[in-house]
Amino acid sequence: MKASADETTRERDMPTVNEAPSSGHMIECRDLTKVYLSGDQETHALCGVSLTIDPGEYVAIMGPSGSGKSTLMHILGALDNPTSGEYYFEGQEISEFSDDELADMRRLRIGFVFQQFNLLPRATVLRNVVLPLVYSGIPRGEREEKAEAALRKAGLEESHWTHLSNQLSGGQIQRVAIARALINDPALILADEPTGNLDTKTGDIILETFNELNDKGHTIVLITHESAVAERARRTIRIMDGLIVSDQRNGHHRAAAVAAPAPVDAAAPAETAAAAGETEVVS
Amino acid sequence: MKLSDILEESVIAIGANKVRSGLTVLGIVIGIASVIALTAIGQGSQASITSAIESAGSNLLTVSPGASSSGGVRGAYGGAKTLLLTDAEAISELSLVKAIAPQVTGRYQVIATAGNSNANVIATTAAYETVRNVTMSGGTFITDSDTSSYSKVAVLGSTIATDLFGDPAAGGTDPIGQTIRIKSTKFTIVGVTAAKGGFGPDNADNAIYVPLSTGMRFLAGETTYLSTLSITAVDQKSMDQLQTDITDLLLTRHKISDSTSADFRVMNQADLASTMTSTSRTLTLLLAAIAGISLLVGGIGIMNMMLTTVTERTREIGLRKAIGAKRRDISIQFLVEAVIMTFLSGIIGVVVGWLASMGINHFGGLNSVITVQWVVIAFGLSALIGIVFGFYPARRASGLNPIQALRYE
Ligand SMILES: Nc1ncnc2c1ncn2[C@@H]1O[C@H](COP(=O)(O)OP(=O)(O)OP(=O)(O)O)[C@@H](O)[C@H]1O
Ligand SMILES: [Mg+2]
Numbered sequence: 001m002k003a004s005a006d007e008t009t010r011e012r013d014m015p016t017v018n019e020a021p022s023s024g025h026m027i028e029c030r031d032l033t034k035v036y037l038s039g040d041q042e043t044h045a046l047c048g049v050s051l052t053i054d055p056g057e058y059v060a061i062m063g064p065s066g067s068g069k070s071t072l073m074h075i076l077g078a079l080d081n082p083t084s085g086e087y088y089f090e091g092q093e094i095s096e097f098s099d100d101e102l103a104d105m106r107r108l109r110i111g112f113v114f115q116q117f118n119l120l121p122r123a124t125v126l127r128n129v130v131l132p133l134v135y136s137g138i139p140r141g142e143r144e145e146k147a148e149a150a151l152r153k154a155g156l157e158e159s160h161w162t163h164l165s166n167q168l169s170g171g172q173i174q175r176v177a178i179a180r181a182l183i184n185d186p187a188l189i190l191a192d193e194p195t196g197n198l199d200t201k202t203g204d205i206i207l208e209t210f211n212e213l214n215d216k217g218h219t220i221v222l223i224t225h226e227s228a229v230a231e232r233a234r235r236t237i238r239i240m241d242g243l244i245v246s247d248q249r250n251g252h253h254r255a256a257a258v259a260a261p262a263p264v265d266a267a268a269p270a271e272t273a274a275a276a277g278e279t280e281v282v283s
Numbered sequence: 284m285k286l287s288d289i290l291e292e293s294v295i296a297i298g299a300n301k302v303r304s305g306l307t308v309l310g311i312v313i314g315i316a317s318v319i320a321l322t323a324i325g326q327g328s329q330a331s332i333t334s335a336i337e338s339a340g341s342n343l344l345t346v347s348p349g350a351s352s353s354g355g356v357r358g359a360y361g362g363a364k365t366l367l368l369t370d371a372e373a374i375s376e377l378s379l380v381k382a383i384a385p386q387v388t389g390r391y392q393v394i395a396t397a398g399n400s401n402a403n404v405i406a407t408t409a410a411y412e413t414v415r416n417v418t419m420s421g422g423t424f425i426t427d428s429d430t431s432s433y434s435k436v437a438v439l440g441s442t443i444a445t446d447l448f449g450d451p452a453a454g455g456t457d458p459i460g461q462t463i464r465i466k467s468t469k470f471t472i473v474g475v476t477a478a479k480g481g482f483g484p485d486n487a488d489n490a491i492y493v494p495l496s497t498g499m500r501f502l503a504g505e506t507t508y509l510s511t512l513s514i515t516a517v518d519q520k521s522m523d524q525l526q527t528d529i530t531d532l533l534l535t536r537h538k539i540s541d542s543t544s545a546d547f548r549v550m551n552q553a554d555l556a557s558t559m560t561s562t563s564r565t566l567t568l569l570l571a572a573i574a575g576i577s578l579l580v581g582g583i584g585i586m587n588m589m590l591t592t593v594t595e596r597t598r599e600i601g602l603r604k605a606i607g608a609k610r611r612d613i614s615i616q617f618l619v620e621a622v623i624m625t626f627l628s629g630i631i632g633v634v635v636g637w638l639a640s641m642g643i644n645h646f647g648g649l650n651s652v653i654t655v656q657w658v659v660i661a662f663g664l665s666a667l668i669g670i671v672f673g674f675y676p677a678r679r680a681s682g683l684n685p686i687q688a689l690r691y692e
Contacts, residue, residue: 074686080685080687081684103607106606180606
């Protein structure tokens, strides 16, 4: 375990100590693999994924079902460990983090929206949303304000705020999960199919929220199956069978999403870093 | 995480699954309540036996005529005619004797104006009152002058008084001043004893007391033989010595050289008391064992509840970790939950157990005494079970990474 003085230092200024490239990337992965063992059977969910994502990026991840998108997101969100490979978050190697440091990182730096929306059953919507703040020891009054703001951004009608989470529809649950991810105003938002259960209108409210957050400098990574959703992002990564098959900048401003030009096939995984570097120039 | 939040989170979690929490509480309540109620019965019967023995008189020795227990086949004990009034006088000279009350006992038909009965009539002296610890509810006991003047007076036990004259509280006549006929002799009632409690036909509440001289002359038919001698020793620790002294004295007086062929028997109240208390202690332990089994069953119920919900709770732990809870936050929450549950049920269990033993006291006619020691044991054990099985699985689960915990089956 590291001293808490260390922790605070890390939160304030970015990478200095590590042997990681001090390029100021928010996320840098090298050769991530994930092998699931169930009985004798090995499933290779990730087979060597390398990518970098810079602060302020808006990335969509696409790919067929079972290609390893959720697995990658869990690793990026510090919820699961890779089988091999390196993952630097804000310049720090994640595997060197203590359990408590990981908890701080999940609570303060990252907002995660699960594919299966994990809410506490039999607890109210508001309680679910404020939970990350409860673990931060934030005073009650402040908690309520933030929760209400987050629920508005996620587009959940006020009449549902005091419902128990198991009395909600799939789309409402999804919005609660998004509100919870937004509550700590995290630098990085990871959303696993956040609009999968929503009609286009409510989906749009959420995507608009993401756009606004991105404009304010938040980094957003989302998984989607819909190209219309992916086109709102500035960069699209395609995954197949646990490998990145394309990494393409949507060479347009997202206001012009409808008239997007044909995708340019990006470089192989090893060149991803270079491609990501160009992203800065485009936007 | 703040204390108020930890408490709130725990209370929400307990309330979120009412069936699980309810069954866990029920298990502990049953365990604790049955331990308390059953041991209370055991302790209560022990206490009533002790008090019954003590109410017979303290530091009491009794001498009965007839064969000693080790003397083989002899005439029926108690019926033999070997104890004389002169023996009683000789014993009263012994230095360790504080008081002595000779008795001649017989069963006679007793007739009063209102009713009749068959009663144990004890002819004795004034000393009997202190030796056998008699308390009066009205009038006086037999006096020395009654004995010396062959007065035809009688003192009634509380039960026989109501049998013959009715309950004074329910419109019966006051027996004092009334006359009764025992074996065709008229006696004037001068006193009624207070109820002592006890069982069987020789129950002191069922006895009638008359002066020794009167009883010997008019009832026993000019007898000179005694039925029993009740003797109080000067103190507790000289009882054994006095027992030996009396035995030696009577052996000499009756000219018997071999103590195994003694024609009398000296009994020590302490011996009786220790036999009775050890019997009732066995009873208490037996009841405690039964209670222990129900505590164990309750405990297994708790374990079962806790372990079957481990899957659900592991997912919950995974979710909490995923949104940034620290291991310590989770451990504390589950510990607080377990403590709240076990203490809540502990308190309910103690109250239920207490009410149950009060009920037994009141309606079951059994004496029951709650002992702090058993309350502590019952409470402590169930708290331990609840906390270990509520907390340990949670602590283990909090060490998993969030996805492992969320995927736990
Ligand atoms: N816990 C696990 N144990 C074993 N295999 C797993 C586990 N989790 C995922 N897998 C396997 O890993 C592969 C990738 O799964 P993943 O959930 O990342 O897919 P996905 O791209 O998110 O799919 P979808 O679009 O359907 O959500 C799949 O073949 C899946 O069966
Ligand atoms: Mg998925």
